[in-house]
Amino acid sequence: MARINLLPWREWERERKRKEFLGNLAGVLVAAVAIVLLFGWYLDGRIENQEDRNAFLEREIAVLDEKISEIQALQKKREELLARMRVIQELQGNRPVIVRVFDELVRTLAKGVHFRELKMQGTTLSVAGVAESNNRISSLMRNLDNSDWFASPNLKTIKEDPENSDYGSQASTFNLTFVQTNPNLTENGEDQAAAARPTREDADMAMKDSLEQLQNFDLADLDLNNIGSWPGAVKAIVMALVFLLVLGGGYYVYITDKQTTLERAERQEDELRRDFEEKSFKAANLDAYRAQMTEMETTFESLLRQLPSDTEVPGLIEDITRTALDNELKIESIDLMDEVRTEFYVELPIEIVVEGNYHKIGSFVSGVANLSRIVTLHDFEIVPQQSPLNLRMSILAKTYRYLEEGE
Secondary structure, three states, rough: OOOOOOOHHHHHHHHHHHHHHHHHHHHHHHHHHHHHHHHHHHHHHHHHHHHHHHHHHHHHHHHHHHHHHHHHHHHHHHHHHHHHHHHHHHHHHHOHHHHHHHHHHHHHOOOOOOEEEEOOOOEEEEEEEOOOOHHHHHHHHHHHHHHEEEEEEEEEEEEEEOOOOOHOOOOOOEEEEEEEOOOOOOOOOOOOOOOOOOOHHHHHHHHHHHHHHHHHHOOOHHHHHHHHOOOOHHHHHHHHHHHHHHHHHHHHHHHOOOHHHHHHHHHHHHHHHHHHOOOHHHHHOHHHHHHHHHHHHHHHHHHHHOOOOOOHHHHHHHHHHHHHHOOEEEEEEEEEEEEEOOOEEEEEEEEEEEEEEHHHHHHHHHHHHHHHHHHHHHHEEEEEEEOOOOOOEEEEEEEEOOOOOOO
């Protein structure tokens, strides 16, 4: 006997397929959301790690900045010490210059030329004299021009003086200036993860069936009330679209800002690394600068000891007087002038006036320049007295002392 199934099994089957499709669709949706969230958490981890790296670099750069600031302070102090050392060395080195000037005046004096007055102001020397002829004056200028210690001879006036019979009928008086010189002075790669491509060899048969279903399918046959009966290929496309839409939306809403933050942090790391490398190179010289400064301070203290703590005026006057008397000079006056303060030392100018012949005066100048303490000799003027061999010289001497702290 034939059996007839009167139960609504078709509706049950359609409902089962619909629930199965919706379940699969929900699973796809959950998977897409999970992927977005997992990728977001992954980016959060990378951002946190990148920020930690940047913070570490910033801390190290702050340490380097302190070292560089110390180096800059040491450099400034070094320049100040060098400037002071140069001053003291120049004071020491200038002591014999005036002696060389006196020697060079004798060496460059041409035959038949006689100086009547000689004056030095700064580095400019002025001469008033008489020559047997103009040719003798030309010889004097050539000698001055060829000298290592004199330069730029400039003839101011020349005048015939035939009445001066002591120097011949062609005698001329002249005024000449020239300059004293000193020949001793010189002026990153990033690692990228390769994305693995899924293989499709195992899905060839299923793909053929799906294509056949799509070829035989008409969009007009879609029934939203009967989604369970949709072809498998259509279901797969719908689930793929939902998956991609969720991924795209999640990426735009949730991932984009995180990626921007990560890229910004990575760029910041590149900048910090470059800054760190540059400053590391500078800070590497800190120990060398410290050692150099210690050595320079020792050297400066040694140089500074050459300047007494006080001017010791009584002892200095005694030394000048003894030097003059040893050279058979008559001391006309020794005048102490007002002290002149500089940055770290005080100079005391002394105007000295003595009488004697040129060689005695030159020996006196040499003796004062070689005193145990630093005494430099500067502007001078030499004029004849009653006898041409008896000369009167006024010369400016300077002695020095360093300033005590708080003075």
